[in-house]
Amino acid sequence: MYDIVNYEEAGTVQEAIRLLQANPRARLIAGGSDLLVKIYKGKITDAELVSLRGIIALKDISIEGDGTVRIGACATFSRIAGHPLIRKHVPVLAEAVSRVGGPQIRNIGTIGGNICNGVTSSDSAPTLFALNALLRLEGAGGTRVAPIQDFYLGPGKVDLRQAEVLTEILLTKENYQGFGGHYIKFAMREAMDIASLSCAAVCKIVGQNVIADFRLALGVAAPTPMRCLRAEEIARGRVFSEELLLETGRTAVTEVNPRTSWRATREYRLQLVEELSKRAFKQAFVKAGGVLL
Template structure:
C-alpha cells in the first residue's frame, strides 16, 4: 500500500487548477511512474495527490491548420510512438520516447510527467529541445506559453507556478518538416536505466550544406541543453567528415558534465563527443546529406 494521506480526482483541467489553488503543495499524478516511486520511497510532499490521469483535455494529438503538431501532456509514450510512427514524423522524438523504461512504463508514463519532474536525464527532453518545442500552461489566471528550453529552472526544477498545469506541447511545421533527426541514449542498461548521456540532432540540408542544425543533450549540464553557439557556427557549412570532426571537437564548449556515481566527468565528456559524431552524422544522412 502507498502512504497516501489525501487524494482528489480532477474532472477537468479547470477543476485540477482550482484544486491546486485550494490545496497548495498537492502533487499532480498522471501516469504515476515517477510520483509513486517517490511516494514509496517516503519522499516528503508526495502523499497528497491530485489525479489528472486520462483527462480527455490532455490525452490527444493533432495537427492544426498551419501544420503545428500538438501533443496533450497526458499522452502516454506508447500513444505518442504509435502516432508518430504511423505518419513517419519526428524520428528523434520516437527514438527518445522508445528509450524510456520498458513497455509497461511507456504504457503509463506521460510526456508531461517526463518533462515536469525536471530531471536532466529525461529522454524526451533533448528531442523536444531540438525540435524547438513549446509548452502551454494553464492556471486559474489564464494560459501562457514557453519554450521547453526555458521551462527548466535547475536540477529537478521547472518554472511551474503552484496552480499551473502543463496542457500541451507544440512543434511548428517548419521545425520538423524536411529535416533529418536522430536521438541516441547512452546508458549501461539501455532503456531500463537512466541515461549517462542523451543526444538529439535535427538538421536541414540544402545542396549538401547545413541549412540548419539543432543539437541538444541531456545529463551534460544541470538542465537539458542546446548547443546554440555551435549551431550558429556550422550553419552554411558543406557536409564533410571534417565538419563532423569539428562538431565533435567543439561540442564541450557549451556543456558542463559532472562527476557522479554513475559516470566520471571524463567519461561523460568522451561520450558527449562520441555522440556528437554519431548522432549528427545520422541526422545528416536522414536529411539527404552526402558524407
C-alpha cells in the same frame, strides 16, 4: 508503503486548477511512474494528489491547419511512439520516447510528467529542445506559452507555477518540416536504464550537402537538458564533411558541464559528448537526405 493522505481526480483542466488553488500542498499526478517512486521511498510524505488521468483531452495528439503538431501532456510514451502523426512528421521524437524505460513504464508514463519532473536525464527533453518545442500552461491567471528551454530552471526544478497545469507540447511546422533527426541514449545497460548521456540532433540540408540548419541538444551534460549553440552555429552554412563533424564534436565539449556520478565520471561524459554529437549529427544528416561522400 505509499504515504498518500488525499487523492482527488479532476474531470477537466479547470477543475484541476481549482483543486490546486484550494490546496496549495497538492501535487499533480498523471502516470505516476516518477512521483509514486518518490512517495514509496519516503522522499514525499503526507502526499496530497490531484490526478489528471481522467482528462481525455490531455491525451490527444493532433495537427493543426498551420502544421503545428499538438501533443497532450498526458499522452503516454507508447501512444506517442506509435502514433501515425508523430511517426510521419517528427519520427525522431518517436525514436526518443521509445527508449524510455521498459514497456510497462512507456504504457503509463506521460510526456508531460517527464518534462515537469525536471531531470536532466529525461529521454524526451533533448529531442524537444532540438525541435524548439513550446509548452502550453494553463492556470488561474490564464494561459501562457513558454519555450521548453526556459521551462527548466535547475536540477529537478521547472517553471510550473502554483495551480498551473502543463496541457500541451507544441511543435511548429518550421521547426520540424524538412529536418532529419536522430536520438542516441547511452546507458550502462541497454534495457530499462537511465541515460549516462543522451544526445538529439536535427538537421536540414540544401543544395549539395550544405547544412541549412542544425540543432544539437544534450541530456546529462549539465544540470538541465541543454542546446549546444556554438556547435550549431559552426555547422550552419557549411558543406557536410568529416572535418565538420570533428569540429562540431569538439566545440560541443566546450559548452557542457557534466558531473561525476556513480553512472559515469565527468571525464567519461565529456568523451561521450564529443562522440555522440558526431554520431547523432551524421545520422541526422543522412535522414535529412544528405549523401555521405
